[in-house]
Structure formats: C-alpha cells, structure tokens
Amino acid sequence: MKIDFPISNEPIYAHGRNGYFEATAINILALPDNIRLENWTSKAAIGIGRVVLPADRNTVRDLANYLNRIADRLP
DSSP states (O other): OEEEOOOOSSOEEEEETTEEEEEEEEEEEEOSSEEEEEEEETTSSEEEEEEEEESOHHHHHHHHHHHHHHHHHOO
C-alpha cells in the first residue's frame, strides 16, 4: 500500500546510501514474515531507506498506537 505525502512548500528529504533524496510517499509491504516500510523518491521509485518490522501483532499495534497519539496532536 502506497501512502502519498501531501504537497508541501518545503520538500521532505530522506537520507540514503548515495546521499539525500526527496521523499514523496511511503510504501508498506505486508509479507508473511515481516513488514517493510519503504521511502519512495520523487522519481516514483523505491528509495534505499527501509525499515523492516517483525510480523508480530504486538509490535504493529504498538507502532499504530504511537502514530495515532502523534496524529491526535497535529493540527
């Protein structure tokens, strides 16, 4: 599932192996043994940045709960 970032006056930069790139979306891959969060670049390609989480219910719920608390504080 790809989640596009909102259009902003200031680009969001992520750091990869070859330096910084403009991040435009996050891609979430739910695989049988892990969950991957990947940065997408301005060229609509998957960037180097990736976070791999175990396919564990408690880990995913803890992350979701924390992100929901952050979202509740945003305007």
